[in-house]
Amino acid sequence: MFKELWNDAAGGFHPASAPDYLPEQALREVQLRRLRAVVEHAYKNVALFRSRMEERGLTPESVQSLADIAKLPFTVKADLRDTYPSGLFAVPMGDVVRLHASSGTTGKPIVVGYTREDIQVWSEVMARALACYGLHRGDIVQNAFGYGLFTGGLGVHYGAETLGATVVPISGGNTDRQLMVIRDFGVSALCCTPSYFAHMLERAEELGVDLPASSLRVGVFGAEPWSDAMRRHIEEAAGIRAYDIYGLSEIVGPGVGCECTEQHGLHLFEDHFYPEIIDPESGEPLPDGEEGELVITTLSKRAMPMIRYRTRDITSIIPEPCACGRTLRRMRRIERRSDDMFIIRGVNVFPSQVEAALLAVEGTLPHYQIILTRDHGLDQITVEVEVTAEVFSDKVRALEEVRARLAQSIERIIGIRVMLRLVEPRTIERSQGKTKRVIDRRHD
Numbered sequence: 001m002f003k004e005l006w007n008d009a010a011g012g013f014h015p016a017s018a019p020d021y022l023p024e025q026a027l028r029e030v031q032l033r034r035l036r037a038v039v040e041h042a043y044k045n046v047a048l049f050r051s052r053m054e055e056r057g058l059t060p061e062s063v064q065s066l067a068d069i070a071k072l073p074f075t076v077k078a079d080l081r082d083t084y085p086s087g088l089f090a091v092p093m094g095d096v097v098r099l100h101a102s103s104g105t106t107g108k109p110i111v112v113g114y115t116r117e118d119i120q121v122w123s124e125v126m127a128r129a130l131a132c133y134g135l136h137r138g139d140i141v142q143n144a145f146g147y148g149l150f151t152g153g154l155g156v157h158y159g160a161e162t163l164g165a166t167v168v169p170i171s172g173g174n175t176d177r178q179l180m181v182i183r184d185f186g187v188s189a190l191c192c193t194p195s196y197f198a199h200m201l202e203r204a205e206e207l208g209v210d211l212p213a214s215s216l217r218v219g220v221f222g223a224e225p226w227s228d229a230m231r232r233h234i235e236e237a238a239g240i241r242a243y244d245i246y247g248l249s250e251i252v253g254p255g256v257g258c259e260c261t262e263q264h265g266l267h268l269f270e271d272h273f274y275p276e277i278i279d280p281e282s283g284e285p286l287p288d289g290e291e292g293e294l295v296i297t298t299l300s301k302r303a304m305p306m307i308r309y310r311t312r313d314i315t316s317i318i319p320e321p322c323a324c325g326r327t328l329r330r331m332r333r334i335e336r337r338s339d340d341m342f343i344i345r346g347v348n349v350f351p352s353q354v355e356a357a358l359l360a361v362e363g364t365l366p367h368y369q370i371i372l373t374r375d376h377g378l379d380q381i382t383v384e385v386e387v388t389a390e391v392f393s394d395k396v397r398a399l400e401e402v403r404a405r406l407a408q409s410i411e412r413i414i415g416i417r418v419m420l421r422l423v424e425p426r427t428i429e430r431s432q433g434k435t436k437r438v439i440d441r442r443h444d
Contacts, residue, residue: 020326034299042305045090101149113303125269126159129258137164144192151253189218194226195435198366212239229359265330288317351437357409363391374442382419392424
């Protein structure tokens with residue numbers, strides 16, 4: 001049964017027949033067929049999932065409607081670490097053609113596997129994502145996401161090739177070369193983390209590279225939360241449209257969802273990834289429009305199916321249809337994660353809130369760090385932020401004016417006062433991949 005459904009899904013990317021515009025009822029029928037198939041596949045082949053089903057008195061036959069998904073057990077990141085390296089695989093290792101892994105900085109890495117069919121689905125959804133940004137055959141896509149065990153690089157690479165675009169697999173780093181390639185090859189689109197592109201903008205200014213006058217028209221940014229204020233900064237400085245892409249290794253990598261040219265929420269490729277929003281505390285499903293934690297079930301993953309995976313990303317489903325005409329549901333952009341939150345003096349704070357407050361003040365740059373310390377049992381928060389050379393050169397009047405505006409902006413958004421350290425440009429270390437925004441020294 002699973003393979004029959006799969007053959008219907010993996011025939012390659014055909015823009016004219018992509019399921020983005022399926023009537024809702026037809027899409028729900030596809031989802032139900034695939035949900036029942038993937039539950040049966042996981043039940044037969046993944047011991048942890050089968051035991052949790054049996055604890056609840058469930059079998060694959062318990063799923064008769066899409067609403068029945070709420071009966072199924074959750075999967076969490078700890079499950080992947082506890083079953084390291086391949087305890088959640090649902091196929092023999094001989095059928096796994098690709099392995100990816102997280103960095104493993106907090107313990108054992110998260111390992112994910114792909115069959116050949118899984119790679120085809122990943123390529124298809126990535127091609128559909130790039131098409132949503134207005135890219136097509138003949139475009140040149142410079143891929144500055146990291147290659148290797150990180151899922152970003154190869155996911156974008158295969159999707160761009162499936163679309164028919166030319167791929168420049170440059171990976172991260174060597175910023176001067178990145179800028180040279182954009183200019184010399186007439187690059188249409190650049191893919192990387194938003195924080196790395198902010199660094200590229202800075203370096204372009206130093207080298208006298210006029211990015212707004214270049215061929216670059218699209219930026220595809222992901223792998224870390226970023227605010228609308230950062231989007232405005234990028235679009236104004238580079239003269240491009242900056243689009244969000246969403247994904248996570250546990251599900252497939254980039255390509256779970258993306259913005260379209262309307263830039264109002266991210267379409268979820270829900271023919272392959274079924275979304276739910278739940279209350280993070282109770283685990284109960286929430287209706288469209290209410291904010292909660294995103295939960296995703298893979299509907300066509302063979303090597304490592306994920307049933308009701310708790311992403312820890314906070315968002316909501318947008319109930320209104322999109323003006324682009326796609327029937328795929330949209331979620332609001334993810335600017336925070338429940339596990340990114342830190343608590344200072346009883347107040348919940350997210351790094352994206354601080355970023356939005358900083359970028360709302362003229363004279364600041366999009367490079368900052370949040371440093372948490374503890375003094376005599378009391379938690380302290382210091383925000384270190386770069387300011388422009390013009391501001392920093394006027395060490396009395398301009399600095400104090402910017403400091404006052406920053407303090408007011410941050411307090412207005414997060415509700416507490418913070419200590420501010422204004423530093424000159426290029427003081428804060430740059431990252432070629434994900435940027436570490438919060439440094440917690442409270443337990444040093």
